Amino acid sequence: MIQGSLLSVPSNYFDGSISPTWRNGCNLRFISLNHNRLQGQVPHSLANCSMLEFIDFGENQLNDSFPSWLGNLPELRVLILRSNGFYGALRKFGTGKFSALQIIDLSQNKFTGDLPTAYFEMWDAMKIIKTSYMTYMGESDIYPGSFPFFAYENYDYSIIMNNKGLRLEYLKIPSTLAAMDFSYNRFEGTIPNVIGNLIALHLLNLSNNMLTGHIPSSLAKMKELECLDLSNNRLSGQVPLQLSELTSLSSFNVSWNHLSGPVPQGKQFDTFDSSSYTGNSGLCGAFLENKCGLETFPLTPSTVTKDEDSRFGSSFKFNWMIVLIGYIGGLIVGVVAGNEVTKRKHD
Structure with missing residues (x-):
């Protein structure tokens, strides 16, 4: 369907390549070509569509490196490249910052190298918690006292993402939603501390990669986080006890790593069962097969004070x-x- 500034043709089994003829002054705001058989690369001419807010090329057969030049699109809020043949490292080239980006799904590709610390430092929209009245992406941005006839046409943006172990479709995307899914790639190295500055994230999925090192305690700053999946990596050390302060967390998975020590207790963590920790023989806890001895419990801040x-x-x-x-x-x-x-x- 092509409607004004919208292009939506999902699930039509189109093949070939994406049109390379987006001209300067293009007024496209929304493009969804997911679940087709499109091949080739993301056309650079999309850089001419400076009003683009939403790109979904998920579940195609695209074969390209990460299109970092899309970071120059000042309004881009959603980027879905899931389940394609994208490859290589997420390196930052040029001045593109993706500063308006709230949702990025790069899962099920062939990305390699370290997690993109440089981008994490620049994704400003993921650092700001929005507390305004409930609106949805794609709806007219009409604020009290404004004039509706200045608004764009309405069109509800929708996406499919992996959330809490399930593929869920968001028929409407809340304007406050921020999510990052880098699962099922070949990322390696450590999880950088700076990722904890993305405090607006509701969903963070880094599962099924080759990540090593410790789980950074800076994740405890992400108070909006509802789903955290770090499973099937090579992480070691303890699960930071500070994560028990994530009171919005409803899904947590660190299974199949090399973690050890006591698991967090209290608040949300009392609702997670042993499946969240499967495959970590060094972990212990009240509901795990391995029970912790008194000597394995780190002192809580109050205990330390006492x-x-x-x-x-x-x-x-x-x-x-x-x-x-x-x-x-x-x-x-x-x-x-x-x-x-x-x-x-x-x-």
């Missing part, structure tokens, strides 16, 4: 005991010495 106070109190008491013993010892020595002197005087 223990520090206790140690301070013990040290304080101990020091006073030393002073007191010294004082008593000195007193005894003084009395004995005084008696000796008195005796000699009498003699």
